[in-house]
Every structure is written in C-alpha cells, then in structure tokens.
Amino acid sequence: MAPYTPLVASQLHQLIFYHLDNDFLQNALFFAGRLHGLEPRSPDTAHLIALCHLKLGHFKAAYDYSRDSRLRGNHLGCAFVFAQSCLALERYQDGAVALEKCRGLWAMRNHWNQHSEDTRRHQPDAAAVLCLLGKLCKANGETKRGADYFAESLKLNPFMWDAFQDLCDSGVPLRPGNVFKVTNEMCVRLTTSMSTETPSEGPLQTNPNGLSAPNTPGVYDPFNNSRSALDPGLNHGGPNFMSRLNGNIPSLPAQGQPLSTDWDTPATNGTLYEEDVLMSDSQAAHEGGAPAAPLRARGPIKTFVSDMITDAPKMRPITSRYRKAATESSNDAETTRASSIPVNHKRTVSGHAPPGTSSSSIDSQSTGVRRSARIKDNPVKASSSSRVASIFNRNAESRDKKELPKASRATGIKSRSTAGRAVSGNSRPPPPGDRDPKDIRPASSTSSVREVAASRKQIAPLVDLPEPLNQEREALQWLLSLCAKLGEGYYELSRYRCLQALQILESVSISQKETPWVLAQIGRAHYERSAYAKAADVFARMRKIAPSRTENMEVYSTVLWHLKQELDLAYLSHELLEIDRLSPEAWCAIGNSFSQQREHDQAIKCFKRATQLDPKFAYAFTLQGHEHVANEEYDKAVQAYRCAISADNRHYNGWYGLGQVYEKLGQWDIAEKHYRSASQINQTNPVLCVCIGLILEKLKKSREALAQYTRAVDLDPKSAKARFMKARVLMKLRRPKEAYTELEILKNIAPDESMVHFMLGRLSKMLKDKTGAIKHLTIAMNLDPKAAPHIKDALESLDASDDDFEEEDME
Structure with a gap:
C-alpha cells in the first residue's frame, strides 16, 4: 500500500529546507524534483524547485518552473524567483509585470528586525520587492522609474544598501543623512519586541497593536525634508502608492504612556502564515485537493545561544536571551495541548490541520483566541509547570548568572520560579499588556478605574525605555550613523567630488576604515584625482587584508599602468588569474599588462574576453577602445566606446574616448559635444576641461577656451598642462603680464x-x-x-x- 502522500510531502519539505539551509543545493534540487513529481500542480512545490535552480545559477530552468504560478499571480515566492530569473535572462519587462501583478501580496509586508540565527523570512517584503523592481527598470533603461522604486524601498528599509548604491550610480541627487535615520516604525518595532511577549505559534502581523498613523507633519521622507503629511504623495490613507505603503506606520508613544489600549495577542491560526518557517504564500493552496500534511511535533527545550559581541557601541544585550528562553519554555509547555489547538508550526507546507480534522473546527477553536482565554480554558498541570520552570532555571543559571537578574527587572518578573510559571501560564494571570480590553468585565466604575490604573502601572516601566531598549536603540543609531557616513562618502565619489569623499571616508573609525570596501573606495578616489602613487599604496594595503578580492582590481591595474610598474602589473595579473579565471577584472589586468609592453593586439583580445564574461562591464569596453586608438583603428574604437556607454550611460570614460577619436578625425564639433557630455558627468576632472579648451581653440573661440583652462587650473592648481594652455591663450589674447605670471608658477611646478x-x-x-x-x-x-x-x-x-x-x- 502506498504511503499517505501529504506525509511524504512533509518529509520532502523538511529535507529540502535542511539542504537549502546548509547550502547543499544539489541535494535540495534532487528532493525538490521528488516533491514536484508528487505535487506537480502545487505552487509551493514550483517555488521550491525554481528556488533551487535559481541558487544554482540555472536561470532558464527557474524561469520555466515559476512561470505558470506567475501567470496566476497568487504566489509571491514564485513571482519573486521569476523576476530574479528575468533579471539574469534580460527579460526585464516580464519580471516587472509579474511583481506588479501580485502587489497585494507584498505591499504591506515589512520584515525588518524579524530575522535572526534561528528565524528567517523566506518570502520577500515590500522593500525587497521594490528594490528588485528598481533593478529591473534600471536594466531596462527606465532610469527614472527605477530610481522611484529604489527610493520607496529605502523609505521602508534604510538598510537596503544596494538600492542606495544604484541611486548613486544613476546620478540621482540625494541627502544620505536623511536616508539613514531612525524611523517611527523602527522605534515602535523595537519597543514592541522588547516589551511584549509574542507567542511563537502566532502568525505574522504587520501592525499587531492596531495603531493608526499619526496625522502630524514631519512624516519621515529621506529625500525631501520639506514635505509633510499633507503632501498628497505621502498622505496617509490616500489612494496612491505611498499611502498604501505608509498607511499604518505607527509613531513612538510618549514617555510614560502605554503602547496601546488594545492588548491583543495574535491568534494562533490567523490569516497570515508564519513566514519565518513557511516557504508558501498566504493565498496559495494545493490544487490537487489532497489534505494537508500533519503537524510537526515540537522538540525539547533548546539551549541558550551566546550573545553576539560587537566593538561599538559597548553594550550587553540583557533581555534578548531571557526572552528567547522564556518563549522556548512556553512553547514546550504548550505542546501538551497541541492536539486540541492546531497551530502553524514551523515549515508546515500549507498550515492546514492534520488529516481527519475539519477546517471549520479549527477556525472555531483557534481564530480569535487570546492568550488570556487560552490560559483560562486550557490550564496546565502544576507538575508540568514546575518541571518546565526548573529546566528553564537550571539552563539560565548555567548560561549567564549575571544577566538574568537585570533581565528580570527589565521585564517586570520577580524571580526565576515565578518566571517559569508566568511563561507557561499555570498560576498567575497574564499581565494586562497581553489582554484584550473587551475581555475585561467592569464590575463597577470604581473597580474599572482601579483596573486601568493598575494595568498602566505595570506597563509604565516598559514604555519608559528601560536599559535594554536604550541599548537596542543606541546600537541601531550607531549602525545607521555608520551607514550614513559611508553612504555620504560613496555618494560624493559617485559625483566625482573626490576631495570631499576622501575627507568623509578617512574620518570613519579605524576598525571600519581598514576594511576592503572602504579602502577600495579611498583608492578609487585617489585614482580619479590622478594621485596614482597614493592610490597604489591604498590598493596594496587592501590586497594585504583581502588577497583573494577581485573587485576594483581593474582600477588597481590601471594605476600600475600609469605608474609604469610593469613587474608589479604582471604579478598582479598572474595572481588574479589564479584566483578566478572567469573574473573580468583579471582579464583587464592582463590586458593592461600587455598594453604596458605595447602589445596592443594581445591586450585587445584580453579586453574582449573580459566583456564576454560580463557584457555590462563598461570599463573593459573603454580599455578596448583605447587599444584600438593606439592601433589607429578608429572605427573599431568608436564601436567599443559606444558599447561602454550602452553598458553604463554615466561612464564618462566612454564619452571621453569618443571625443578623442573625433578629435583625431578632425570632427571638432562632434568632439566638443562628447567632451562636454563627459564633463557634465564628471564635473571635477581638469583633463576634460583642457580637452574642451583645445577644441575651442581650434574653433577660434579663444575666450571660451580661456574660461575652460581657468576652470581646470581652479580644479587642480598643480596641473601643469592646464596652466601651460592658459598661459598660451593669454599670449594669443595679448595679455602678456597675466601669461607671465602663470608661467612663473608653472616654472616651479615643472622646472x-x-x-x-x-x-x-x-x-x-x-x-x-x-x-x-x-x-x-x-x-x-x-x-x-x-x-x-x-x-x-x-x-x-x-x-x-x-x-x-x-x-x-x-x-
């Protein structure tokens, strides 16, 4: 007799999750194939097998498996995998349409501060989907629309760093200090997570307290400080897109006031699935009609996890481990009544009841059940409570004897034994913070007033920002300030304001400065300023810290090319090739090495190989164009430079290369146009100003040329060529005294x-x-x-x- 299909499917789900979590992707794909054979019409199954193919880099297979569910628009996971596959397959419009079609599944999701070592969300939230939409639109050439998506993603989650980078690379004007700041929603989430005790079986709720958005000015907008809540683009409750995203952003309550008058506890079988363990979607269901898999039994009480240690700021997370242990003990105690109250256990495929249990009985028993009602109607035996409490106390004492008393004071728990009983729900009634106001029966007006006063007294210490909450907020503020400083440096560098970028990046702490990413940005800033010796020193330091890093190594190889260090350049290219033969940066370094030896044909082959490995690598096309110019192959050079501009419209080197080619061909009007396009992107480059001045001189526009040379000298007072050209134009204009002054300065620079x-x-x-x-x-x-x-x-x-x-x- 064949085994019961849902039981087999449940086992396969667990195996797939196990291998995915341990990065055994081939194993996960194998068992996903078995699951797909059992349930070929299930969108959950399609999501899992498509996800395995996506992680393995099989983009076309992931596209095919997730396509059918995408057409129905009822499964967020399939739509997200499908959009990611479209991004890799350059089918950008299809991916954007799929995500927009299921907007109702992700528009109000926010998973910030809901990921940990043992809890994760396999479904994306609104910020992640908006970021992917921005990438799709940017790749499709819709820069403005993509920038709008990136901006909305950052408003929901300021830690979307790649969205911020894409905005900077797109040339969008930003104020990084306003992007990376604590929002009201973050404060509420921190306060709620530190002050309330959420049952592990409860479903996810984006707004557990039911707070409404404040109708006050000063609504958080990192891209426009002057806009208020009255602005129709940000007004809460309106029909537009931002209203739907920000419609229920609660504000931090005043000190001394309760968080909310609605003391609701999430129901055990609500409308949303528990996304940290559920790889399916809320509206997805098995189309085969088979009953759901049985629930997974809870395991023994887990041991404590050691706290993460950070350098700055110096803090000790006090209540996080205590709260985690209390929640786990509560979960273990409640397993005795799991048969009577079905719950959404971790990684249950669909969240339905076990076979033989009707859905109507489940809804009637669990929907709308409060914690107080559960404790009242389903008391646990005293022996069970004491056993759980003793295990909890024994673990707590062995793990951290110093942290527990502070945690007890912060959470309002008197002693360990009391904590065990309170968590398991044996003898003490739940605190008022866990009740529903509708469950409180007013015997008289006097008793009602006393009850409310007593309840507020118990909640007051939680709202008065206890030490653990202050530490959490301090850590969050420190992290956001670090992101703001690094973001400001990156933004200035994307605008080619290299001096400002260097000042900002040099001001970060030593522990952060001596990291590969920061050193790479500092090296790039020196390179853009033509300070090649300093750039080489910074990149050398970076390679000592991260010898296997290939990112930004094409810049380092160009720096060595300018310094004419042939041996160092050859050694670098050899090392990069050993690290990763399929890295486009490695082939750029090899091409620069051949170019240094004047073997331009070999260099062109290397640069072509780099562009084959990464067709969006604009700098490789530019280097290829430079080699064609050296061989006087101007038609091929123009084609290479145009490919660079197509890959990145803000790649000013490609515009400069086109201007250089047309200048050599004597087409000075076209050359001026391309030089000005490059200068508009990089407004701090004196070389571009000199090139424009030269063209203007040939067009008999000496006064305009003088303005360009003057600007170049102002940008770089040590630029010998800019000062020489300025003096020459002054001589043409019969202004010998001014020209003589410039040449006297130049004589000291180049004697x-x-x-x-x-x-x-x-x-x-x-x-x-x-x-x-x-x-x-x-x-x-x-x-x-x-x-x-x-x-x-x-x-x-x-x-x-x-x-x-x-x-x-x-x-």
Missing part, C-alpha cells in the same frame, strides 16, 4: 620643461625685457638641444618688433 622657458623668453621680448628673454631662451636651448635651431632664430629676432609674432612660435 625642466624647455617649452616653459621658451615661452618665458617670448613673453620677456613682448615686455621689452631683453635680458630676461636671453636668459630664458638660453635655458630652453640647454634643456632641449634638438630645438636649438628654432631657439637660435628666436634669439636673433630679439631686436625685431612684436608685430611679426605668430602663433606657430608657440606650437
């Missing part, structure tokens, strides 16, 4: 440049300083003997008038 002394000699002639002219022309002849004939002609013509001054003398 061995013969052209500087030659121009000083010409200017001295214009200023009727014959002695100075002879001096500087003689120095120029000594520095550049090859130019001696031309310099001698200048010496012989010192007595001639300035009317014969020609521009060719300065070329």
Whole structure:
C-alpha cells in the first residue's frame, strides 16, 4: 500500500529546507524534483524547485518552473524567483509585470528586525520587492522609474544598501543623512519586541497593536525634508502608492504612556502564515485537493545561544536571551495541548490541520483566541509547570548568572520560579499588556478605574525605555550613523567630488576604515584625482587584508599602468588569474599588462574576453577602445566606446574616448559635444576641461577656451598642462603680464620643461625685457638641444618688433 502522500510531502519539505539551509543545493534540487513529481500542480512545490535552480545559477530552468504560478499571480515566492530569473535572462519587462501583478501580496509586508540565527523570512517584503523592481527598470533603461522604486524601498528599509548604491550610480541627487535615520516604525518595532511577549505559534502581523498613523507633519521622507503629511504623495490613507505603503506606520508613544489600549495577542491560526518557517504564500493552496500534511511535533527545550559581541557601541544585550528562553519554555509547555489547538508550526507546507480534522473546527477553536482565554480554558498541570520552570532555571543559571537578574527587572518578573510559571501560564494571570480590553468585565466604575490604573502601572516601566531598549536603540543609531557616513562618502565619489569623499571616508573609525570596501573606495578616489602613487599604496594595503578580492582590481591595474610598474602589473595579473579565471577584472589586468609592453593586439583580445564574461562591464569596453586608438583603428574604437556607454550611460570614460577619436578625425564639433557630455558627468576632472579648451581653440573661440583652462587650473592648481594652455591663450589674447605670471608658477611646478622657458623668453621680448628673454631662451636651448635651431632664430629676432609674432612660435 502506498504511503499517505501529504506525509511524504512533509518529509520532502523538511529535507529540502535542511539542504537549502546548509547550502547543499544539489541535494535540495534532487528532493525538490521528488516533491514536484508528487505535487506537480502545487505552487509551493514550483517555488521550491525554481528556488533551487535559481541558487544554482540555472536561470532558464527557474524561469520555466515559476512561470505558470506567475501567470496566476497568487504566489509571491514564485513571482519573486521569476523576476530574479528575468533579471539574469534580460527579460526585464516580464519580471516587472509579474511583481506588479501580485502587489497585494507584498505591499504591506515589512520584515525588518524579524530575522535572526534561528528565524528567517523566506518570502520577500515590500522593500525587497521594490528594490528588485528598481533593478529591473534600471536594466531596462527606465532610469527614472527605477530610481522611484529604489527610493520607496529605502523609505521602508534604510538598510537596503544596494538600492542606495544604484541611486548613486544613476546620478540621482540625494541627502544620505536623511536616508539613514531612525524611523517611527523602527522605534515602535523595537519597543514592541522588547516589551511584549509574542507567542511563537502566532502568525505574522504587520501592525499587531492596531495603531493608526499619526496625522502630524514631519512624516519621515529621506529625500525631501520639506514635505509633510499633507503632501498628497505621502498622505496617509490616500489612494496612491505611498499611502498604501505608509498607511499604518505607527509613531513612538510618549514617555510614560502605554503602547496601546488594545492588548491583543495574535491568534494562533490567523490569516497570515508564519513566514519565518513557511516557504508558501498566504493565498496559495494545493490544487490537487489532497489534505494537508500533519503537524510537526515540537522538540525539547533548546539551549541558550551566546550573545553576539560587537566593538561599538559597548553594550550587553540583557533581555534578548531571557526572552528567547522564556518563549522556548512556553512553547514546550504548550505542546501538551497541541492536539486540541492546531497551530502553524514551523515549515508546515500549507498550515492546514492534520488529516481527519475539519477546517471549520479549527477556525472555531483557534481564530480569535487570546492568550488570556487560552490560559483560562486550557490550564496546565502544576507538575508540568514546575518541571518546565526548573529546566528553564537550571539552563539560565548555567548560561549567564549575571544577566538574568537585570533581565528580570527589565521585564517586570520577580524571580526565576515565578518566571517559569508566568511563561507557561499555570498560576498567575497574564499581565494586562497581553489582554484584550473587551475581555475585561467592569464590575463597577470604581473597580474599572482601579483596573486601568493598575494595568498602566505595570506597563509604565516598559514604555519608559528601560536599559535594554536604550541599548537596542543606541546600537541601531550607531549602525545607521555608520551607514550614513559611508553612504555620504560613496555618494560624493559617485559625483566625482573626490576631495570631499576622501575627507568623509578617512574620518570613519579605524576598525571600519581598514576594511576592503572602504579602502577600495579611498583608492578609487585617489585614482580619479590622478594621485596614482597614493592610490597604489591604498590598493596594496587592501590586497594585504583581502588577497583573494577581485573587485576594483581593474582600477588597481590601471594605476600600475600609469605608474609604469610593469613587474608589479604582471604579478598582479598572474595572481588574479589564479584566483578566478572567469573574473573580468583579471582579464583587464592582463590586458593592461600587455598594453604596458605595447602589445596592443594581445591586450585587445584580453579586453574582449573580459566583456564576454560580463557584457555590462563598461570599463573593459573603454580599455578596448583605447587599444584600438593606439592601433589607429578608429572605427573599431568608436564601436567599443559606444558599447561602454550602452553598458553604463554615466561612464564618462566612454564619452571621453569618443571625443578623442573625433578629435583625431578632425570632427571638432562632434568632439566638443562628447567632451562636454563627459564633463557634465564628471564635473571635477581638469583633463576634460583642457580637452574642451583645445577644441575651442581650434574653433577660434579663444575666450571660451580661456574660461575652460581657468576652470581646470581652479580644479587642480598643480596641473601643469592646464596652466601651460592658459598661459598660451593669454599670449594669443595679448595679455602678456597675466601669461607671465602663470608661467612663473608653472616654472616651479615643472622646472625642466624647455617649452616653459621658451615661452618665458617670448613673453620677456613682448615686455621689452631683453635680458630676461636671453636668459630664458638660453635655458630652453640647454634643456632641449634638438630645438636649438628654432631657439637660435628666436634669439636673433630679439631686436625685431612684436608685430611679426605668430602663433606657430608657440606650437
């Protein structure tokens, strides 16, 4: 006789979850295939097998398995996996449509502060879905729409770092200090998690206390401080998208006031599934009509978990372990009545009752049941309570003898034995914070007042922000301030304001500064400022900390190329190739090494290999274009630069390369256009200003060229080329004194440049300083003997008038 199918399916679910949690993806895929054979029409099964294929990188298989459930729009997990597969397969519009179709399943979800070592949410919340929608729209070329999705994701969860990075890379103006800040919803969630005791069997609820949104100005908006709750874009209760997302954001209650007058406890069999252990969706159901799998029996009481140790700020999480132990003991005590009150146990496929139990009886027994009602109607024997309490006390004493008294005081529990009884629900009635006001029967007005006063007295210590809650808020504030500082540095770097970025990144703590990511950003900032020696030192430090890191190594290889360190560059490329042969950064380093040795054809092959490995790697296309320019293959260079711009529209190097090609082809109008496009992206690069000035000079626009050179000198006072070009234009405009001043400064920057002394000699002639002219022309002849004939002609013509001054003398 064949075994009961739901029982087999339940076992397969447990096996799949086990292998997924331990990253044995092939094992998970194998058992997901067995489950799909048993339940081919179940959306939960389709989600699991599609998820396994997605984690293994089988994007087309994940796309196929999740496609049918996506069409119905009734399973969030399938839609999310389908959208991720579409992102990898470049089917961006299909993925966005699938997520929008099931908006009702994720619009009000918020899983912040609900993930831990033993609890996780396998279904995405609104912030995660919005971030994925932003990625899909950005990849599809809808930059503005994608930026809107990223902004909404950050409003719901400021820890969506990749959404913030994508906004910066898209060129969206931001105020990072307003993005990373504590919201009212965070405060309420922290207060609720620290002050209330939630039963482990209860379902997830996005707003457990039923608080309504405050109708006050100052609604949190990290992208516009001036907007208020009266703004139709943020107004709560409205029909628009932001109203639906922010419609029930509760505010932190005032000190000394209770959190809420609704002392509801979530029902044991509500409308939402427990997402930390459930891989299915609330509206998904087995289409085969088979009864659900039986509930999983609870295991023995778990041991305590050691606290996480952080460097800053210095805090001791007091009540977290105590609350966890109390909850676990409560769960163990309540298993004695599991047969009478079905609950959503962890990783139950559908949350239905075991075979033989009708759904109507389940709903009538469990829906709307309060904790007080359960304790009243289902008392547990005293022997069971004392046994649970003794186990709890013995574990607590052996784990942490110092932490427990503080935890007891913070949670209002007198002693360990009392705690065991209170948690298991034997002798003491539940605290008023766990009751429903409807369950309180007013015998008289005087007794009702006394009851409310007594209940508020018991809740008051929880709202007065006890030490554990203050520590939690302090940790959250410290983490957000760190993200704000790093985010501000990244934002300034994305705007190519490198000096500001360096000041911010250098100001972080040593423990954070000496990390690979921060050092990589500092190295990039030095590279953009053309401070190649400093950039090389920073990247070398980074490689000592993370020798296997390949990210940003294409920048390091370019730095070594500029420094002409052939041995170091060859060694770096060899190491990167050993680390990961399929890394595009490694092939860029190899290409730069060949380019340093003037083997341009070999370099082009390496850069093409990098673009094959990552078609969105814009810098590899740019380097390939540079090599084509070196080979004077201008048509191929234009094609490579255009591919770079297609991969990243804000990649200013590609625009610069196009301008360089058109300048060499003599198409100065087109060259100016591309140079200006590059300068608009990177407004702090003096080289781009000089390039624009050169084109303007060729177009006989000397005054406009002078403005560009002046701007370049202001951006980089030590730029020898910018100051030289400025002095030359001043000579053309017959402003010799100003030109002489610029050349005197330039002489100190580049004392061995013969052209500087030659121009000083010409200017001295214009200023009727014959002695100075002879001096500087003689120095120029000594520095550049090859130019001696031309310099001698200048010496012989010192007595001639300035009317014969020609521009060719300065070329």
